[in-house]
Amino acid sequence: xxxxxxxxxxxxxxxxxxxxxxxxxxxxxxxxxxxxxxxxxxxxxxxxxxxxxxxxxxxxxxxxxxxxxxxxxxxxxxxxxxxxxxxxxxxxxxxxxxxxxxxxxxxxxxxxxxxxxxxxxxxxxxxxxxxxxxxxxxxxxxxxxxxxxxxxxxxxxxxxxxxxxxxxxxxxxxxxxxxxxxxxxxxxxxxxxxxxxxxxxxxxxxxxxxxxxxxxxxxxxxxxxxxxxxxxxxxxxxxxxxxxxxxxxxxxxxxxxxxxxxxxxxxxxxxxxxxxxxxxxxxxxxxxxxxxxxxxxxxxxxxxxxxxxxxxxxxxxxxxxxxxxxxxxxxxxxxxxxxxxxxxxxxxxxxxxxxxxxxxxxxxxxxxxxxxxxxxxxxxxxx
Amino acid sequence: xxxxxxxxxxxxxxxxxxxxxxxxxxxxxxxxxxxxxxxxxxxxxxxxxxxxxxxxxxxxxxxxxxxxxxxxxxxxxxxxxxxxxxxxxxxxxxxxxxxxxxxxxxxxxxxxxxxxxxxxxxxxxxxxxxxxxxxxxxxxxxxxxxxxxxxxxxxxxxxxxxxxxxxxxxxxxxxxxxxxxxxxxxxxxxxxxxxxxxxxxxxxxxxxxxxxxxxxxxxxxxxxxxxxxxxxxxxxxxxxxxxxxxxxxxxxxxxxxxx
Ligand SMILES: Cc1cc2nc3c(=O)[nH]c(=O)nc-3n(C[C@H](O)[C@H](O)[C@H](O)COP(=O)(O)OP(=O)(O)OC[C@H]3O[C@@H](n4cnc5c(N)ncnc54)[C@H](O)[C@@H]3O)c2cc1C
Ligand SMILES: Cc1cc2nc3c(=O)[nH]c(=O)nc-3n(C[C@H](O)[C@H](O)[C@H](O)COP(=O)(O)OP(=O)(O)OC[C@H]3O[C@@H](n4cnc5c(N)ncnc54)[C@H](O)[C@@H]3O)c2cc1C
Numbered sequence: 068x069x070x071x072x073x074x075x076x077x078x079x080x081x082x083x084x085x086x087x088x089x090x091x092x093x094x095x096x097x098x099x100x101x102x103x104x105x106x107x108x109x110x111x112x113x114x115x116x117x118x119x120x121x122x123x124x125x126x127x128x129x130x131x132x133x134x135x136x137x138x139x140x141x142x143x144x145x146x147x148x149x150x151x152x153x154x155x156x157x158x159x160x161x162x163x164x165x166x167x168x169x170x171x172x173x174x175x176x177x178x179x180x181x182x183x184x185x186x187x188x189x190x191x192x193x194x195x196x197x198x199x200x201x202x203x204x205x206x207x208x209x210x211x212x213x214x215x216x217x218x219x220x221x222x223x224x225x226x227x228x229x230x231x232x233x234x235x236x237x238x239x240x241x242x243x244x245x246x247x248x249x250x251x252x253x254x255x256x257x258x259x260x261x262x263x264x265x266x267x268x269x270x271x272x273x274x275x276x277x278x279x280x281x282x283x284x285x286x287x288x289x290x291x292x293x294x295x296x297x298x299x300x301x302x303x304x305x306x307x308x309x310x311x312x313x314x315x316x317x318x319x320x321x322x323x324x325x326x327x328x329x330x331x332x333x334x335x336x337x338x339x340x341x342x343x344x345x346x347x348x349x350x351x352x353x354x355x356x357x358x359x360x361x362x363x364x365x366x367x368x369x370x371x372x373x374x375x376x377x378x379x380x381x382x383x384x385x386x387x388x389x390x391x392x393x394x395x396x397x398x399x400x401x402x403x404x405x406x407x408x409x410x411x412x413x414x415x416x417x418x419x420x421x422x423x424x425x426x427x428x429x430x431x432x433x434x435x436x437x438x439x440x441x442x443x444x445x446x447x448x449x450x
Numbered sequence: 451x452x453x454x455x456x457x458x459x460x461x462x463x464x465x466x467x468x469x470x471x472x473x474x475x476x477x478x479x480x481x482x483x484x485x486x487x488x489x490x491x492x493x494x495x496x497x498x499x500x501x502x503x504x505x506x507x508x509x510x511x512x513x514x515x516x517x518x519x520x521x522x523x524x525x526x527x528x529x530x531x532x533x534x535x536x537x538x539x540x541x542x543x544x545x546x547x548x549x550x551x552x553x554x555x556x557x558x559x560x561x562x563x564x565x566x567x568x569x570x571x572x573x574x575x576x577x578x579x580x581x582x583x584x585x586x587x588x589x590x591x592x593x594x595x596x597x598x599x600x601x602x603x604x605x606x607x608x609x610x611x612x613x614x615x616x617x618x619x620x621x622x623x624x625x626x627x628x629x630x631x632x633x634x635x636x637x638x639x640x641x642x643x644x645x646x647x648x649x650x651x652x653x654x655x656x657x658x659x660x661x662x663x664x665x666x667x668x669x670x671x672x673x674x675x676x677x678x679x680x681x682x683x684x685x686x687x688x689x690x691x692x693x694x695x696x697x698x699x700x701x702x703x704x705x706x707x708x709x
Pocket of ligand 2: 456457458459474475476477478486488489492510511512513540541542543544545546548552565566567568569570571572573574575576577578579674
């Protein structure tokens with residue numbers, strides 16, 4: 068039994084950390100204020116090879132393991148969650164379905180640009196009236212004359228409206244009891260990208276509602292087998308949950324790092340606040356949570372990399388996502404408290420951490436949905 | 451064009467650095483080692499020269515065994531191979547001795563330009579590139595903020611106190627570059643993986659025909675006689691502006707001979 072990442076993972080972690088601290092940290096507060104996703108940074112992340120980690124070499128990727136991707140997301144997430152989710156969504160939700168279910172032609176068309184960070188892909192599953200209950204999808208796609216015609220709407224779709232978004236993978240009803248997945252290239256007539264949402268956090272991340280108004284794409288844009296949409300998105304989400312868990316670990320670690328430092332520097336009543344048990348012990352608890360969250364996350368990633376059964380990976384992913392995201396939210400609460408009034412000020416990163424944390428318990432399956440998945444894994448008939 | 455980049459491993463600049471009290475040498479074990487910051491610009495310049503003119507980039511490092519970590523990082527940025535000169539007898543060598551070792555090591559390969567950083571962040575003598583060019587009897591193009599190669603002619607913009615000078619020489623040449631000459635790349639994931647199988651030739655002093663009696667602390671031309679820790683930063687001097695604040699500041703600057 069070993070609890071260590073490989074030397075290669077650690078070398079890679081160092082590089083991503085240097086990148087995050089050198090290229091992201093100095094500017095992130097400003098991007099956050101401007102609600103702006105810096106596309107040159109996306110491109111630089113492409114040069115680092117982050118988007119292509121799990122992609123085979125024939126499409127320009129590095130053919131690395133899923134654990135490497137988690138390391139990258141954790142390290143970006145330690146500095147900024149928006150940049151972390153941009154990578155997570157681009158790979159987990161954008162590249163992954165095309166890579167897993169796409170034809171050679173579809174992969175050759177989209178992957179090379181996605182891998183270099185010249186393009187971003189999005190995954191449109193959630194609808195205004197279908198989130199946790201994604202099977203209630205209302206968007207329709209009908210096949211006639213060699214074309215799919217889509218009508219309906221999607222909500223909260225990450226990376227769907229950037230200047231470099233190349234394709235959106237959309238789930239749609241293709242029959243009464245049938246959901247399929249269809250590739251809709253950006254700028255297809257009839258695809259309307261709504262203005263960006265006003266969000267509590269993740270200000271740098273791009274999120275839009277979409278609507279489809281007789282939006283037509285070729286029949287060949289069907290992704291994988293017709294009618295398999297439900298199965299496909301469940302599998303996509305299992306991988307995504309491990310990656311979100313890594314993002315949460317990064318946030319909790321970031322909180323621990325900055326508040327530990329602050330607790331040593333900030334003096335009250337003649338001593339550093341870190342010498343007060345109330346402060347020190349709350350950081351001890353964060354340290355325990357970070358450690359536990361990291362172990363759950365990398366165990367889930369290891370199960371996936373080891374080719375374990377999908378049931379085993381699904382359970383581990385839900386457990387990791389549930390624990391890590393709740394730990395991260397708790398960690399931001401502690402960090403903000405340790406920073407006192409400064410913690411409420413945008414001059415300090417903990418205020419942004421606090422705003423960014425909450426959505427971790429919502430996206431890619433809410434905490435309640437994770438508990439539902441876990442309970443079902445226990446054989447309990449919960450609905 | 452064959453490019454050699456001289457890379458020194460130094461103690462992390464951001465950490466508290468120390469000297470060994472027993473022999474006044476840098477305590478390289480106490481602090482995590484890193485690539486000398488300015489050498490990252492030298493590596494980038496080497497890679498840019500290769501991209502523009504073809505050829506290969508070889509990393510050359512004189513330093514302890516642990517310097518392999520820095521060599522791997524340089525290789526993961528895109529250099530093709532490396533030479534690592536390492537020998538117990540090198541401990542405490544000064545800049546002159548190090549320059550002689552590097553000159554000998556360069557003699558083992560074909561090269562056109564050797565690119566160094568302008569100074570190392572630990573001993574900061576900023577003299578090694580000049581010593582090396584002198585030892586080799588080749589063109590010395592130091593403190594470059596811009597490097598242009600045209601056939602066998604190398605032209606640089608040499609930074610001076612007031613601006614820059616244009617300096618030209620022909621290959622083989624030793625170039626040293628200043629920081630900010632370029633924007634050093636980060637190693638990519640593929641680069642890290644590829645670096646593991648790139649060739650690193652390890653040489654001892656005997657492989658270079660250097661007698662151990664020429665190297666090391668005991669035979670160094672310079673000697674560190676004593677050292678002291680820097681005094682703790684004193685509290686700043688506060689100037690209260692009672693209508694004459696400007697004058698007081700001017701007096702202070704004049705007393706320090708700054709104006
Ligand atoms: C910033 C952001 C980015 C997003 N990006 C994407 C994206 O790229 N692609 C995409 O498809 N989606 C995306 N989403 C959508 C996200 O996945 C959904 O918001 C999430 O799955 C919850 O769905 P909902 O909002 O419809 O909430 P609902 O399903 O309406 O849930 C409301 C509440 O009820 C609870 N609940 C619902 N059903 C049950 C039950 N059976 N038992 C117990 N409790 C229950 C939920 O846990 C929640 O607390 C994003 C969301 C946000 C906020
Ligand atoms: C106080 C003090 C203590 C010292 N202690 C030690 C010690 O404990 N152990 C020890 O080995 N040496 C020690 N030295 C010697 C010192 O490392 C050498 O002087 C050095 O190798 C060359 O000088 P520099 O670092 O000032 O280089 P600079 O002239 O400032 O460096 C300019 C450039 O030359 C190149 N370069 C310099 N050194 C090397 C190298 N070794 N390999 C490849 N390229 C290089 C780099 O590109 C660098 O950017 C000590 C020196 C001093 C002053």
